[in-house]
Amino acid sequence: MSAPTAHPEPLTVACLCAGWCVACQAYAATFAQVAQAHPDVRFAWIDIEDHSDALGDEALDIENFPTLLVLKGQAPRPLFLGTVMPHAGTLERMVQAAQAGSLDSATVRTALAGPVAALAAAHQVQGADTPAP
Template sequence: MPPASPAAAAIDDRPWLVACLCAAWCRTCDDYRAPFEALARERPQLRFAWIDIEDQSDLIGPLALEVENFPTLLVAYGDQLRFYGTVLPHASTLARTVDAAQRAVLTPAVEGLDASLIGRLHEVGERVS
């Protein structure tokens, strides 16, 4: 069966994306990076990316992604958004959020986040795993 979209075809080989949207000046993000990288090492089957919303504003800005606070987490499977929102900066919260997104028990809070955006997010960011 062919992929649902060109963006889906581009990301078939790495279906899960866990992206942290952060900023270099954010001390909370600095503290969150270690547990984020630790979970990336524990779950090598997932792609983890660290995306600085200021350094990569050319990508993030036009997409109208609202980052109201840090850390903001995005979890996607292929071109399907599974979670997008601010999370508490704790390792246990991160793990539970990813687990829930994988079980599809979370409802994404972002309308209109299309497959092309998720495909581009797969390509950017500092790859953690």
């Protein structure tokens, strides 16, 4: 008898952005392309100004864009929160590290984990042809 296959914990990658941000606008297509390459990962594009009520005060601490929040698990725990270079390779390496378990960081603590996970369910990026919200 073979051992049951363990199901990997769900991974969520959220880009916290602002509609006025030129860097975010330029990054939207890249983010969608990487999302399309990883159908097993939930990617979400979340405008922190449009969703400030749901995100609370911690969203006000985001000062640079694009900012990524990487979450893992059903009860999401944050693995990464920070500004990144808006390049596909950077995002791709981050996703691969999170999937491999090498992005786990006990130092990342954020009250945004729950609200972002909830918003991600409603703002999931489906693919490269998805218009930027």
